[in-house]
Amino acid sequence: MKIIGIVCEGDRDYEMLKSVIGCFFEEEYRTLFLQPNPEFGTDNGNGWKGIIRWCQNRASDMYQYLKDIVPSIDLLIIHMDADVARCEKEIYCPNIQVDCNEQGTEDFLNCSVKKERECLQILPPNAVCDGTPQGRVEYLNRFIYKIIGDDERICSVVTIPCDATDAWIVAAYEDGMDEVEQLDSPWDLISHGKCYHGIRIPKRKKSRIPYGKMIDKVCDRWQTVKQKCPQALKFECEVLEQLKTPCLE
Numbered sequence: 001m002k003i004i005g006i007v008c009e010g011d012r013d014y015e016m017l018k019s020v021i022g023c024f025f026e027e028e029y030r031t032l033f034l035q036p037n038p039e040f041g042t043d044n045g046n047g048w049k050g051i052i053r054w055c056q057n058r059a060s061d062m063y064q065y066l067k068d069i070v071p072s073i074d075l076l077i078i079h080m081d082a083d084v085a086r087c088e089k090e091i092y093c094p095n096i097q098v099d100c101n102e103q104g105t106e107d108f109l110n111c112s113v114k115k116e117r118e119c120l121q122i123l124p125p126n127a128v129c130d131g132t133p134q135g136r137v138e139y140l141n142r143f144i145y146k147i148i149g150d151d152e153r154i155c156s157v158v159t160i161p162c163d164a165t166d167a168w169i170v171a172a173y174e175d176g177m178d179e180v181e182q183l184d185s186p187w188d189l190i191s192h193g194k195c196y197h198g199i200r201i202p203k204r205k206k207s208r209i210p211y212g213k214m215i216d217k218v219c220d221r222w223q224t225v226k227q228k229c230p231q232a233l234k235f236e237c238e239v240l241e242q243l244k245t246p247c248l249e
Contacts, residue, residue: 008079023222082162085136171228
């Protein structure tokens, strides 16, 4: 049995990733919800900032951390929605001051100006991302790997659904819509009414039961989802490629 650890923004993303793996991976597998999940001793919070904190807190001992988990993890999946780069999210930079000349131009994770104060930084910094869906994906992928490094002993996949994993739901349901990854905030399309294709969405929230029904639809139409969403296809290909290689030996 393959053991897959998942770090993601929240419960619904975990349920989506856990389920779609079964659409293409034919061996027996088990997933472990590493973040955000108090069971694994995390206090990083949820959302994209929780992912960054988790990666930063584990970066120096990632290999040993994953190896020590019982059962040992064969593949680490880190998920972050591409809307993080689209919406110009704010994050506190531990390295530079508010009046620093490098503010907004240098990647704060590798800033050459080391200071003690925290300051608010825009993610992504100016001129780092070209603003296209693919540009946002590539930026965030580099961003995460800069934190965790590239340890060849660890099998890992960074997945950046564009604009969010909700786009996979739209791709599964909307037959006449092909440019799904061009959508900003696909959840707004799904939740703008009381129901979405007969599924009631109370208070526009991503509640477990209705969202689970939509995940089932994504799994039923996974081939279509891959055709419409390049990041879904990329996720499948990279997971299959990584699981061919024994990890953490």
